[in-house]
Amino acid sequence: MAKKALVLLLFILCLSALAYALDWKKLHEEADSSELARALASAKKNFNSLDDLYVLGLVYLNNHMDKDAQMIFENMLVLMFLKLISFKF
Numbered sequence: 001m002a003k004k005a006l007v008l009l010l011f012i013l014c015l016s017a018l019a020y021a022l023d024w025k026k027l028h029e030e031a032d033s034s035e036l037a038r039a040l041a042s043a044k045k046n047f048n049s050l051d052d053l054y055v056l057g058l059v060y061l062n063n064h065m066d067k068d069a070q071m072i073f074e075n076m077l078v079l080m081f082l083k084l085i086s087f088k089f
Contacts, residue, residue, distance in 0.1 A: 032062065036059055036060075054076065
């Protein structure tokens with residue numbers, strides 16, 4: 001039974017990651033044209049938005065602020081996990 005639950009969990013995680021990756025091109029283009037102040041304001045306004053956090057992380061990377069980008073991407077993982085465990089079937 002535990003093996004089936006683990007397989008189901010891995011399947012759901014893979015599907016959620018694939019579904020989120022659909023807009024990657026738009027988000028990368030947005031990050032390339034965004035300034036840091038604008039990306040920060042957007043992420044603060046919508047702090048639960050994975051899109052806004054992803055763009056902020058990319059803007060940090062564009063500005064060679066690697067540690068800040070790492071922190072944003074780690075926060076995204078936590079947020080995705082929290083959304084996953086609060087998902088109701």
